[in-house]
Each structure stands twice: as C-alpha cells, then as structure tokens.
Amino acid sequence: MDIYVDSANINEIRQAKELGLADGVTTNPTLVAKENGEFTDILKDICKEVSGPVHAEVLSLDFEGIVSEGKELAKIADNIVIKIPMIEEGLKAVRVLRSEGIDTNVTLIFSASQAILAAKAGATYVCPFLGRLDDISSDGLELLGVIRSILVNNPDLETKIIAASIRTPNHVVELSTMGVDILTVPAKVLKQMGKHPLTDIGIEQFAKDAEKFK
Numbered sequence: 001m002d003i004y005v006d007s008a009n010i011n012e013i014r015q016a017k018e019l020g021l022a023d024g025v026t027t028n029p030t031l032v033a034k035e036n037g038e039f040t041d042i043l044k045d046i047c048k049e050v051s052g053p054v055h056a057e058v059l060s061l062d063f064e065g066i067v068s069e070g071k072e073l074a075k076i077a078d079n080i081v082i083k084i085p086m087i088e089e090g091l092k093a094v095r096v097l098r099s100e101g102i103d104t105n106v107t108l109i110f111s112a113s114q115a116i117l118a119a120k121a122g123a124t125y126v127c128p129f130l131g132r133l134d135d136i137s138s139d140g141l142e143l144l145g146v147i148r149s150i151l152v153n154n155p156d157l158e159t160k161i162i163a164a165s166i167r168t169p170n171h172v173v174e175l176s177t178m179g180v181d182i183l184t185v186p187a188k189v190l191k192q193m194g195k196h197p198l199t200d201i202g203i204e205q206f207a208k209d210a211e212k213f214k
Helices: 010-018 029-033 039-049 063-074 088-099 112-121 130-135 140-153 169-178 187-193 197-213
Strands: 002-006 024-026 054-057 080-085 104-109 125-128 160-163 182-185
Touching: 002 010, 002 187, 010 039, 010 187, 024 182, 029 039, 039 054, 063 080, 063 088, 080 088, 088 104, 088 112, 104 112, 112 125, 112 140, 125 140, 130 140, 130 169, 140 160, 140 169, 169 182, 169 187, 182 187
Parallel strands: 002 024, 002 182, 024 054, 054 080, 080 104, 104 125, 125 160, 160 182
Antiparallel strands: none
16 A cells, blocks of 8 residues: 655655655645645655656546547656546547556546546556545445455456545554555645554653653
C-alpha cells in the first residue's frame, strides 16, 4: 500500500516525506490555487521534492483540450501523472495519452460502473471519492470494496485504485484493511493518525517520572 499526500503545499509534502508518508502526491487546481506561484512552477517544485508520481489535473473538458494539456503537463517531469475528470471526452483522451505512454488518473469516480469505464479506457489509476459519498449518505467504503473486487477478479484491467476524499484516520484504517492500492491523504489527517489521548497521557507521565532522575 502506498500513501500519497493530497496537497500542493511544499512544506506539507516535505513534512510527510520525513515520516515516509509521501510515496506520491495528488494535486488539483483548487489545491494549487492556494499556493503562491505559477501553476507549472509549483508542480515542478513538487516533482523535485518527491520521486513518486505527482498527479496534475487538466483544466479543459473537451477531448482536444484534454489531450493537448495532458501532453504539456507530461513535459514538466517524468513522474507527472495526468488527472482527467470522469467524462466521455476524458475517456477518449485517456486512450490517446495511454497510446503515447503517458500515465493517467481518472478522477471524480463515484460509482463502480464509472471505474469500469475508466479501467477499460486504459487509465493507469481510478480515483473514487470516499468522503464526498459519505456526505450524501452513500457508503463510500462499500464502493471502494466493490471496485477493488472488480479489479482483482479482472486482472486484464491493469488499473490501480487511489482512494481520495479521505476525511478521518478511520478511513485510512478501513481502506488499508481492505487492501486498496493507494490512499491519498490530506496533511491534516496524516497528522491526526499519530495522535491518541492515551499516548499524550503516557508521555506526560513519563516526563514527570524522568524529572526524578535529573
């Protein structure tokens, strides 16, 4: 299992990297817009920071625009992966980019049938959104389980799952138990994963006891 940082903030990415939690990075236009600098320059800096895949999303929604943008983004670095929204024009573009050896991530997946279409189109990754499904009282974890079963039972679909929209440490635990390939986790949740009130109490007690020997 790989853990990616869902962020475009170089400091958050570095902090996660120091803990061994930056096997890759996922970005989107919203995350990049929060940072200072040009879109391309921010992506270049991230690609220099991590050796794993860095996912960069296209802005176009038409076939020609997605293909053109995808090719330009792929020139930034060898570890760039092109994120493409789950639309018909996007799936057409995935096939073209795959034929040219460019890795793709079909994002905004909210159903198993969408995942099948993306995998058949040749997507390197499919990206189901867990938290957003939970927000509308749908079971995101159940969807991830179904998609994983589909891919395990159909090895001809050479596509990996990236679980996105992860909101809590419990999501990370459940997805890890399920055997999902990749989890992309916000820096906030990565920090929460190491926290527990009993750990804090134990450290406080250790510190008090240690004072006796100073």
